Amino acid sequence: MSALIDIQNVSKIYASADDSTAWALQDVSVQLHKGEFVCAIGPSGCGKTTLLNIIGGFTQPTEGKALQDGEPITAPGPDRGVVFQEYALFSWLTSRENIEFSLRVKGVPKKERRERAEHYLDLIGLRRAADRYPGELSGGMRQRVAVARALINEPEILLMDEPFAAVDAMTRATLQEELLRLWQTLGLSILFITHNIEEAAFLASRIIIMSPHPGRIKDIVSVDLPYPRDRGSPEFAAVYGRVDRAFHT
Amino acid sequence: MSQSPQSNGASADTAAQSESRDAHLRVREEQFLRDLKADRRRQSIRQLSLNILGIVLFLAAWEATPHVIPWMNRLLFPPPSDVVGTLRELIESGELIENIRVSLLRVLNGFIIATILGTLAGLLTGRLQLLQFLSDPILHGMRSIPAIALVPLSLLWFGIGEPSKVALIAWGAFFPIWLNTYTGVRDVPPVLLRSAMSLGAGRVQTMFLVILPAALPFILVGLRQGIGIALIVLVAAELAGASSGIGYMIATSHQLFRVDIMFIGIATLGFLGYVVDRLFTLLQSYLFPWYSSGK
Numbered sequence: 064m065s066a067l068i069d070i071q072n073v074s075k076i077y078a079s080a081d082d083s084t085a086w087a088l089q090d091v092s093v094q095l096h097k098g099e100f101v102c103a104i105g106p107s108g109c110g111k112t113t114l115l116n117i118i119g120g121f122t123q124p125t126e127g128k129a130l131q132d133g134e135p136i137t138a139p140g141p142d143r144g145v146v147f148q149e150y151a152l153f154s155w156l157t158s159r160e161n162i163e164f165s166l167r168v169k170g171v172p173k174k175e176r177r178e179r180a181e182h183y184l185d186l187i188g189l190r191r192a193a194d195r196y197p198g199e200l201s202g203g204m205r206q207r208v209a210v211a212r213a214l215i216n217e218p219e220i221l222l223m224d225e226p227f228a229a230v231d232a233m234t235r236a237t238l239q240e241e242l243l244r245l246w247q248t249l250g251l252s253i254l255f256i257t258h259n260i261e262e263a264a265f266l267a268s269r270i271i272i273m274s275p276h277p278g279r280i281k282d283i284v285s286v287d288l289p290y291p292r293d294r295g296s297p298e299f300a301a302v303y304g305r306v307d308r309a310f311h312t
Numbered sequence: 313m314s315q316s317p318q319s320n321g322a323s324a325d326t327a328a329q330s331e332s333r334d335a336h337l338r339v340r341e342e343q344f345l346r347d348l349k350a351d352r353r354r355q356s357i358r359q360l361s362l363n364i365l366g367i368v369l370f371l372a373a374w375e376a377t378p379h380v381i382p383w384m385n386r387l388l389f390p391p392p393s394d395v396v397g398t399l400r401e402l403i404e405s406g407e408l409i410e411n412i413r414v415s416l417l418r419v420l421n422g423f424i425i426a427t428i429l430g431t432l433a434g435l436l437t438g439r440l441q442l443l444q445f446l447s448d449p450i451l452h453g454m455r456s457i458p459a460i461a462l463v464p465l466s467l468l469w470f471g472i473g474e475p476s477k478v479a480l481i482a483w484g485a486f487f488p489i490w491l492n493t494y495t496g497v498r499d500v501p502p503v504l505l506r507s508a509m510s511l512g513a514g515r516v517q518t519m520f521l522v523i524l525p526a527a528l529p530f531i532l533v534g535l536r537q538g539i540g541i542a543l544i545v546l547v548a549a550e551l552a553g554a555s556s557g558i559g560y561m562i563a564t565s566h567q568l569f570r571v572d573i574m575f576i577g578i579a580t581l582g583f584l585g586y587v588v589d590r591l592f593t594l595l596q597s598y599l600f601p602w603y604s605s606g607k
Binding site: 120147151152153156167196 | 511513
């Protein structure tokens with residue numbers, strides 16, 4: 064099976080504030096396949112966000128190749144949906160208008176835009192909040208809208224950069240379950256960045272474990288547990304333990 | 313109320329009991345909303361009456377001053393009772409309204425020119441580094457020149473008519489509008505730009521659909537400062553050389569030793585500034601409802 068995203072020996076250098084160099088990524092290779100739910104996990108400075116930014120087309124690798132369907136990634140585009148940590152919604156647009164944004168810039172007629180947006184509003188269960196502004200929504204609702212905004216283009220892959228880091232624990236658990244449901248019903252491919260082991264163990268079919276200074280892939284763990292996963296089960300604890308141990312070896 | 317403490321659980325309720333409790337809760341809710349509304353009404357009445365009282369106290373103190381202080385010259389410090397007659401004359405002759413009209417028109421024309429040029433310059437210098445570096449020293453240098461210093465030059469260049477006033481007002485209001493737009497445009501959160509790019513927006517679309525609205529809070533601050541400066545520059549220009557307008561009215565009343573007219577001119581400026589600012593705020597919440605909907 065050819066890879067949806069193919070990262071080949073990618074390195075990325077940044078300049079620190081004092082003009083010394085830092086390797087955000089050093090010789091990283093990984094493939095993401097269609098239909099996978101991959102979590103990248105690691106402490107800050109491990110390059111997990113840089114990896115997402117390279118796949119998203121926001122930055123270019125210093126060395127190596129980043130390919131999508133065999134073609135080099137050169138710029139951001141609607142074929143890769145992105146959900147950021149927070150504050151990425153357009154505060155001057157309502158939920159509906161945020162979700163419609165990419166259709167609007169593509170010139171899709173208003174009626175069709177509206178129908179498709181309604182569909183996604185239903186998927187995230189926010190039809191009631193369609194005409195509210197982001198400032199009037201809770202953190203969890205905002206991230207639901209952000210997911211719908213990225214999904215309306217039917218992207219090949221959904222890139223999520225610690226999307227639930229800023230919401231409370233109860234809401235986070237709900238959002239995780241909803242995301243899994245969307246992943247399964249829509250057949251999505253997802254790269255999900257997190258620093259939370261439990262989140263990765265609950266969501267991922269594969270976990271990329273990264274280590275900092277320089278940013279590298281330390282281990283890749285396949286998680287074979289069936290969904291929905293039971294956070295209280297011994298099998299879940301075993302996955303958690305395995306990821307946790309990988310950080311300390 | 314008649315329930316014993318043991319029958320708290322819903323399963324122990326009979327249908328009649330739960331129905332009567334629902335009715336009781338509804339009554340309490342209605343009562344609560346009534347109290348809340350009454351409370352708000354009382355609060356706004358209180359605010360309004362204190363506002364009015366403040367004005368009355370101010371006028372009373374003004375009226376009393378020349379009576380209480382014996383060496384105070386009524387001609388140099390006319391109380392409201394003296395001014396009000398003059399005010400009526402000025403209104404009836406149409407002189408006051410005509411001067412207000414002329415002055416407001418100057419402010420409006422100058423302000424519109426400043427808004428167009430200021431936001432355009434802010435957008436370009438905020439987004440294009442080449443233009444930013446190119447214009448930085450010149451724009452910031454010119455910004456430091458008080459517009460009042462240019463009044464004589466403007467009179468020489470554009471004459472005593474309208475163009476000299478409009479040009480000065482546009483000049484003065486341009487800088488706060490440009491500077492605030494520039495700051496807002498430059499500091500648009502990168503995550504919004506990345507969102508726009510990943511949602512397929514091109515450069516021009518990003519400019520109008522994302523950068524401009526994201527910078528709008530800053531632009532509005534600039535416009536508001538611009539209005540304030542426009543009024544200052546207006547008066548400076550009209551005091552120096554004009555044949556109409558509120559500033560002209562103040563200048564001529566000085567030569568005629570008519571402090572009462574001067575007072576009317578000064579109060580008119582305060583009143584106009586207040587009304588324009590209120591209008592601006594109203595327009596803002598009408599045009600940009602999302603701006604006040606929390607952050």
